[in-house]
Amino acid sequence: MRELDRAEALRLLATVSLGRIVFTQHALPAVRPVNHLVDGEDVVIRIHEGGALASLAAPADGPGVVVAYEADAMDPDTHLGWSVVVTGYARPVADAEDVDRYADLLRPWVERATTRTLRIRPDLVTGFRLEAAAPPPAPVIRG
Template sequence: MTTDNVQTVPTGPRRSVELDSDEALRLLGSVSFGRVVFTRQALPTVRPVNHLLDGGDIVIRTHEGAALTSHTRQAGAPGVVVAYEADAIDPHTHLGWSVVVTGYAHLVTDPHELARYQALLHPWVNQTMDYAVRIRPDLISGVRLTPAEEPGAA
């Protein structure tokens, strides 16, 4: 093995830099995959999903038998509380960012909106996804993981 093919991986500690909500949402909108967290049988449940960002809201597609579909269908105003997490962290350098949004999820019931989301957001799984869920962010937090500055570096 030659050193020509070896990547330099930063070693040492990382620094966690808080993101403002605008930057966090911008980063979340730059990826199409995340994880929705909700309560099922009084326990936290996590599902990987693809999403789109629409006017600051996160939209995901679901199917008839999905737990999140039934939870949002049964929820009255203001909806069901969920968290949504997305990230882009390099597996070698451990640098990147993570964003967590907490808010209320609602089933999209307007037929025109639903048709629009069905045209824009294509599920990654081979399953009929007739529903869409909109998450309206109330709390937005994010961090960027960067190399820690060396002591004495200017």
């Protein structure tokens, strides 16, 4: 297992479109799968009104809501791959041009219409890659 630096972790996160957001709901941890895009270092997701994630749409000028976002790519046969976790504050995207641009770039996977866009600004980015072990060195034959 090899630890990823911030830049490599964010680069890998941008290669997949599905992850899991971890947030607090009724004072308990909750997890929802969502699709995302990475814009610079920010993770952007879209949500619909009335859903569990709507509680994250605090006022854009507020501090935001602390969340974690996890995505990975693991091979089920070899058990090799990577996992990245971004921890930071989720805030609604207020700029109308950004909202429109993200609506064009990020289509929801579910049938429900998404009406809000959230940006997660990472304070902490961690990740690891599971790699194949190096083969043992060949024996030295002396003769």
